[in-house]
Amino acid sequence: MENLDDALRRAQQGDPDAYGAVVAATQARLRSFIAGYVPRAAWVDDLAQQAFISAYQNLGSFRVGSDFYAWLRQIAFNHLRAELEKTRRRKRLESDYLVEIAASEMERRLARDPGEEEALDALRDCVSRLPDTSRDIVRRHYGDGSPLAEIAGSLGRPAGSLKVTLFKIRVRLKECIERKRADARPGMSGHA
Amino acid sequence: MREDLEARVADHLDGTLDAPAAESLARELEKDSQALTEYADQLEIHHRLKVALEQDKPGFAEAVVREIRLMPDAQRFSEGVVREIKRSTRSLRVREWAAAAVILVAVGLALLLRKTDPMPAASNAPDVLLVVGRLPLEPGDLRVKERLEHLGCRVSAQTALQVVPADAAGRALVAISSTTLAADMLDVPGELTAKFRDAGAPVLTWEPRLFYDLGMIAGSTYQKDWGAARGQTRLVVRTDGHPLAAGLSGAVEVLSTPGHLSWGRTRADAIRIATLESDPTLATIFAYDAGAAMPGLPAPSRRVGLFLFDTTSLQLTPQGWQLFDAAVRWSLKN
Numbered sequence: 001m002e003n004l005d006d007a008l009r010r011a012q013q014g015d016p017d018a019y020g021a022v023v024a025a026t027q028a029r030l031r032s033f034i035a036g037y038v039p040r041a042a043w044v045d046d047l048a049q050q051a052f053i054s055a056y057q058n059l060g061s062f063r064v065g066s067d068f069y070a071w072l073r074q075i076a077f078n079h080l081r082a083e084l085e086k087t088r089r090r091k092r093l094e095s096d097y098l099v100e101i102a103a104s105e106m107e108r109r110l111a112r113d114p115g116e117e118e119a120l121d122a123l124r125d126c127v128s129r130l131p132d133t134s135r136d137i138v139r140r141h142y143g144d145g146s147p148l149a150e151i152a153g154s155l156g157r158p159a160g161s162l163k164v165t166l167f168k169i170r171v172r173l174k175e176c177i178e179r180k181r182a183d184a185r186p187g188m189s190g191h192a
Numbered sequence: 193m194r195e196d197l198e199a200r201v202a203d204h205l206d207g208t209l210d211a212p213a214a215e216s217l218a219r220e221l222e223k224d225s226q227a228l229t230e231y232a233d234q235l236e237i238h239h240r241l242k243v244a245l246e247q248d249k250p251g252f253a254e255a256v257v258r259e260i261r262l263m264p265d266a267q268r269f270s271e272g273v274v275r276e277i278k279r280s281t282r283s284l285r286v287r288e289w290a291a292a293a294v295i296l297v298a299v300g301l302a303l304l305l306r307k308t309d310p311m312p313a314a315s316n317a318p319d320v321l322l323v324v325g326r327l328p329l330e331p332g333d334l335r336v337k338e339r340l341e342h343l344g345c346r347v348s349a350q351t352a353l354q355v356v357p358a359d360a361a362g363r364a365l366v367a368i369s370s371t372t373l374a375a376d377m378l379d380v381p382g383e384l385t386a387k388f389r390d391a392g393a394p395v396l397t398w399e400p401r402l403f404y405d406l407g408m409i410a411g412s413t414y415q416k417d418w419g420a421a422r423g424q425t426r427l428v429v430r431t432d433g434h435p436l437a438a439g440l441s442g443a444v445e446v447l448s449t450p451g452h453l454s455w456g457r458t459r460a461d462a463i464r465i466a467t468l469e470s471d472p473t474l475a476t477i478f479a480y481d482a483g484a485a486m487p488g489l490p491a492p493s494r495r496v497g498l499f500l501f502d503t504t505s506l507q508l509t510p511q512g513w514q515l516f517d518a519a520v521r522w523s524l525k526n
Contacts, residue, residue, distance in 0.1 A: 027252050050326055053260060101222050170233070174233045
């Protein structure tokens, strides 16, 4: 694609296709950021879309040449925080209590540690380091969208046991990402 | 995390945990902070894996651009396109220029026609600022905007995050939806003041949390001083004969299906038009005339608290709309 700054300049002048190119170039990274803090998967695209639209509405105030993604992420952060706070504030008004307590926990995390710069690449790298069978399960389920029951059938395993296996894989991936974060922090290198 | 909790979290993320089991899981996680942390870790990785491993997100960028084209400033957007392309095509040959112009006119017309209201507001139409949680408008807010336009108002919508107190200047009415996050409405975060507390324009709101911040009720405690009662269809009009009662009295069905009704605990000096059916002290429609003593400050202009909630405008009965219309009309006669 063309240079991001060129696309941003054209978008500032009112070219929707240029802004579409900007969205296409940054959406995976932004959606990965949002995905780390939401209680429901459906929020990811909804909040990302809101952030992109807000960014477009305020594009005139953005200085081309500075870090567009950092600016966009701050907008997404504000939308995310507002949505989490709203869900928490409505506690017990809504029927999905699990979403409410998850939102409270995610809000705490967002306030404490809003910075993950390369979560998307880190997670992809961690997946690539999984044992073959685990990696295959993850790729088929999350990449291809295969239901767990189908994967379990092809592996000759009960679906229930595969769900627990996937739970353990997610624990392992979380630990892998945390190690990468610790290694990336100044003065924290060499973490086992 | 205990093995039984692990299994239920795994079921939940696989979409196979039923509602009662999910409720029970939530209760247990709430009591066990370590388990809650691990549950949040699971959610984080589960959601991020979907983004990280999907091949491409088909249509996402297109959907964003489509939303932008439908935004209220689509006209400015299309004008920008026309201006920009005109600038860059000066050197084109005449035939190409003419062809481009035809296409641009067609596109511009299409966008302008999409924006054109079936009943455009008159030039002297009351100018209403509708403050909402997000743009594009959610269905409930969109329905309210359409109704305001039906009443002859010219409506501009802004999000609570973006709006500033000066935006009320010259408005005939500021209408604040419950889709706003109250924190976004605070002029100084953490302090008990709201962006339109001192506004000279009339304020009509159905965000119950703001009743206190706007000085309209005396207490700030959720469920004691303000709230949104769930599973309601009726309110009780207790001050019939007032313009805000819209000619109605007694129990009135305002929602076609059970939903939330916003309420506030008012003092005796409020104009208390209607209350919850279950508690005559909890007002679902209340108001103050300009200059009247409110708990927080003398009313700078008319103030109305209304029973709507986020999406209840989608369920309003004709009587419900009568009460909404009455609240708008009374506020506009400030």
